[in-house]
Amino acid sequence: MSTLPPDPRQLEPIEGEVRSTESLGNDVEAVRGGPLTAEKLADQARLQSLEYSWRGRPMHAVSVFCTVDGWDVGTILGEILPTRSTFATTSLGELRAADHVVLATHQSPHFDIVLSAATEEEAGRLLSLFGEARANPHRSRRI
Amino acid sequence: MGTEQRDIDLDIPCDVHQVDGTGYVWTFLSEARDPSLIVEGAIVISGDEIDPVLARVRQLSPRGSGSKVHLEILPGDPREYVEALSRAHLMRT
Numbered sequence: 628m629s630t631l632p633p634d635p636r637q638l639e640p641i642e643g644e645v646r647s648t649e650s651l652g653n654d655v656e657a658v659r660g661g662p663l664t665a666e667k668l669a670d671q672a673r674l675q676s677l678e679y680s681w682r683g684r685p686m687h688a689v690s691v692f693c694t695v696d697g698w699d700v701g702t703i704l705g706e707i708l709p710t711r712s713t714f715a716t717t718s719l720g721e722l723r724a725a726d727h728v729v730l731a732t733h734q735s736p737h738f739d740i741v742l743s744a745a746t747e748e749e750a751g752r753l754l755s756l757f758g759e760a761r762a763n764p765h766r767s768r769r770i
Numbered sequence: 771m772g773t774e775q776r777d778i779d780l781d782i783p784c785d786v787h788q789v790d791g792t793g794y795v796w797t798f799l800s801e802a803r804d805p806s807l808i809v810e811g812a813i814v815i816s817g818d819e820i821d822p823v824l825a826r827v828r829q830l831s832p833r834g835s836g837s838k839v840h841l842e843i844l845p846g847d848p849r850e851y852v853e854a855l856s857r858a859h860l861m862r863t
Binding site for chain 1: 785786787788789790791793796797798801817818820821823833834838843845846847
């Protein structure tokens with residue numbers, strides 16, 4: 628695993644991957660599949676910071692899928708996250724109230740939630756905004 | 771809820787939420803347990819220890835001092851593939 632800090636000049640600016648700056652309602656839900664642990668979220672934030680920059684600095688971010696453009700929690704779980712045994716949701720309102728920047732990136736309904744650092748502490752704060760983990764009713768396995 | 775962690779040797783872990791403009795999940799080759807297994811077209815065990823997945827390596831792209839790997843997550847649970855192969859006597863025990 629690479630532990631060297633990335634040179635921001637070699638990172639891809641995420642600004643080029645932001646598909647929309649449309650203002651979305653606070654009731655839009657953000658869905659994250661399991662494992663729902665601070666360790667897992669911090670690890671993704673670390674990997675993202677090795678690939679993307681945001682405002683000229685490495686972007687520590689956690690990806691989610693949101694209920695936009697016709698997607699709802701059920702279709703997200705069934706069509707995008709059927710391999711996840713658990714999931715949790717929060718709202719854009721909750722994320723914004725906690726001062727998180729949420730970027731609509733790549734293809735809908737993918738979004739990135741920016742963190743200040745790829746630490747378990749920061750990831751834990753984000754995780755605390757999500758509701759309790761629930762079983763994915765659209766899990767692809769019959770068990 | 772089936773969240774028991776198991777001793778699984780992933781070929782290359784991935785976060786299935788980490789999708790880019792290609793539509794594929796991406797990670798870095800440096801995350802692989804044995805990078806020599808991660809070649810274009812290869813079927814690998816990915817995901818995580820709680821929810822492992824089968825994936826096909828779609829592309830390796832140079833990035834800085836390493837490589838970015840794009841993965842196509844295959845449908846279903848890996849154990850379903852094992853069961854199907856076993857039914858056809860394609861699994862060696």
